[in-house]
Amino acid sequence: MSAVAQARPLAGFRLHPRPRTTELALLALVAVTLAVGGASLGATQQLREATRTGVELSALDFTPPDAQGLLVYLGALITVHLAFVLAGRRTDQVLFPVAAMLGGIGLLLMQRLPQELVTQSFGSAELGLGQLQLAWLLVALTVITVLALFVRSDAWLRTYKYTWAAVGIGLLLLVFVLGSEVNGARLSLSVGPISGQPSELLKVILVVFLAGYLSENRALLADESTRIGPLSLPPLPYLAPMVAMWAIALGIVVVQRDLGAALLFFAVFLGLLYIATGRPSYVIGGLVLFVAGAFVLYNLFGHVQARVDNWLDPWADPQGAGFQVVQALYAFGRGGILGVGLGAGLPLIGGRLPVPAVHSDYPLAALGEELGLVGLLAILGLYLVLVTRGLRIAAAGHDEFRSLLAAGLALVIGVQAFIIAAGNLKLIPLTGITLPFISYGGSSLLANALVVGLLLALSDRGSEPPPAPRDPRRPFRRFRLGRARA
């Protein structure tokens, strides 16, 4: 292994400030948007309360419901920006403001929902939904900053891809054995007061592993074929270890009933396979496998069947199984084109929320109601910008590993946003997966912060060159050389 490939994240860190005007301008836009949103939210809530109690208001107070929290968040954004400027790395300037915008929208939503939806006590202090989300956002911003500033070499990722994969699967197994069960799915692992969903972390690990494996075996995967009679199939032996790794992860996820994560892994796997090989046959074959797998799952598992039936006709049981789906559609319908306004949606019916999992599974329905189709399209557009920036970084990557890693990270965000948005909009059955940066949840925010942080590090045009490409070290190479000589 060459000296260049040594992992030394802190080496060569010096201060040489470099202005980042695009990022600053975009962050200003984010700050204005969030401030206006907070003000509108505060005024609307006040007006609603006044209408309900019949009090005449002399003047409207435009103070956001949690002005302090919002200020802390905006302050943190500026701090991160200043850190980027001081470090002087030539990293992408759009990724961070877009992620910050999505995180801010999520923060406003969590501040606006009933705070007792999620509470956690730390000693004597009890934090509500909005404060917890803010705390996690701050941790996420820290993760982004650390990765974007200090990761200069990718050797620690590419060299130990099997180790990473083992860690990921070990985590999942740990959940399976020790995890707590919620709604029939074992998803979360609790350590003290903090619980997390390792499948969120696993998606990043999976991308690292796939990027590592595919970049090593790309040429072979792209051009070799296994011939069985007249059929020209992909080179099965080269695919086997990777497919096995994928199948183990997928199997565990299916056993844990985390369908959303399974779908995400599968789609990202196919996407990366296509980018690495350029062979549409892999995608087509994968889709055929998917349809077959979905068919088997549908007929094998009652909960999958219920999900799908409920998706096809939620109105069959609008008060029971179809309740959330139908209520989310009502929310979209109420929103219309312009929306009812931040804070004006989601009337409480008899003290309960019409859409119970609004903060985790259905934030898009709430935002679609309050911001309307216009807001929905804007949010979808933000995700598309994130994906596009990620793919640009991929296209400009120094070598195949970096390209595949960046593309995979971008796809993780894009595909995850698509799956949950499509589920909210009843285009596909709903799967319990979070809306990146917006949904409540520490694991989700941290995993997506990892993604953005790594993308930022990868985008640095001044970073170290990648290590010299290694030849695939596989038994078949020796075999082929021998054969060629013969």
Next chain:
Amino acid sequence: MTAGPEPPRAPGGREAPIRDVRVRRRRSRAIGANVFRTGIAVACAFSILAVGGGWWQVVEAQRLATSPDNPAVIAIARRSLRGPIVDRNGQWLARSGRDDNGEATREYRDATVSHVVGYASRKYGTAGLERAFNAELLGLAGTDPFGDLTQKFNGPSDRRLGLQLSLDLRLQRAAIKALGTDKGAVIMLDPRTGEILALASTPTYDASAIADPATATKAFERLQADDDRPLLPRSTLGRYVPGSVFKIVTGIAALDSGAVEPSTTFPEQPPAEAKGLVVEGFRIRDGHHPQAGDTALDMTGATEVSCNIWYALAGLRTGGDRLVDEAAKLGFGATLPFELPTAISSVTSGKGNGPGGFSDDAELASASFGQGETFVTPLQMALVASTVANDGVLMKPHVVTALTGEGPGARVVSPEQWRRVMSEDDARALQAAMQEAVEVDLGRGFTPGARVTGVSTAGKSGTAELGGKGEPHSWFIGFAPVENPKVAIAVLVERGGRGGERAAPLAGAMMATYFELYGKP
């Protein structure tokens, strides 16, 4: 992990190492293009999301936002007064007020209209016209998807609409009274306009008790547990074996398809009267032999004595396909275009492999006189009578004649032709046959009492045998006056006995009441 599986047999004839180098160079350039294509795919996926958003938030927004089950609508309904509902003479049927806490209350005048007007309950949602016009009554209708910003905070109560119905409360009360303790349905409508004058079902229920939060739970649970199913609007959602009233449908189909003429006689009919007509091993019998003797009957005669064999032969000659198609023109096979939900009337279960979905000719022959796998709603049979009365033109049935008030969506509902089902000549022939059935001696053996004194009356009774013990369903459909029909009627009495004994006199009394109220021609 490094121990790979068995290597593949390399495709022969090519030098692997040389190709390896060439391929690597080509693929490194290609990765950018692959990334680009993936980006395009992601963009396409997101545009599908955008289309999905547009579908729910623009195209479907109005329907979703005003759905009676939408929690926002329910919340508004708690606060807002609903628009009033009145009958054709301005008599109030439903009205709103406020209780001591300022919450909206709803009061219903009369249990006789409960199956039409329905109820609006905080706990049990809405039913009937209260459900069908929930958005209009609450003033939520007509909001454009672009969002009326000024409406966001104010209650929409100023936009609420009222309903004016074509029902006549007096006829409605008379119908419920006439049905008495029997379960059944009475429908009266104006065949020229399709306006429903009476739409009665028994047993009925007290809608005010469901609307009042203090009594709602007890009243609703008792109604739900009741084996007589008082919450079921039998006139629109009940499906019954029609018996001989279905012969009019067969007559319409046979005439309009050209299979028979009014003068058609079947030589095999008179000899079959004694022993029955055998169709594919199934024996069809008649009970009118003492009246008709051995005469070969034409359509009028067959209608007069309600000859099963003539109609079975006419149905067989028409054929299953054409019988089902002609019935579909009358509204069979789909829900009716009506303000209230309707059950689907069907000529056959459609599970057979024969033409039109009949299993064989025996089923077709039985269906032709209403004893096959045929099930109809009383409203559908009223439309059959109305079509004959209106010279073959079927008007769209409706019970709301106007949405009143200032808000958007206020309008007068004009009569609308649904379709011409048959020619005027064919309709006239059936009118004459149905008049004979009521007024001429032979027919009166079957439909005594349907005749309205001083007014020419046409009609057809039906006795729907249900198999096993117990009384048959008693049916009558008809109209009056024959020359210029003003009212068409359908009467069903569950287990009411022979059509001529229970339904026909009830219809006669109802039509008499109509002419007392509206004057004889």
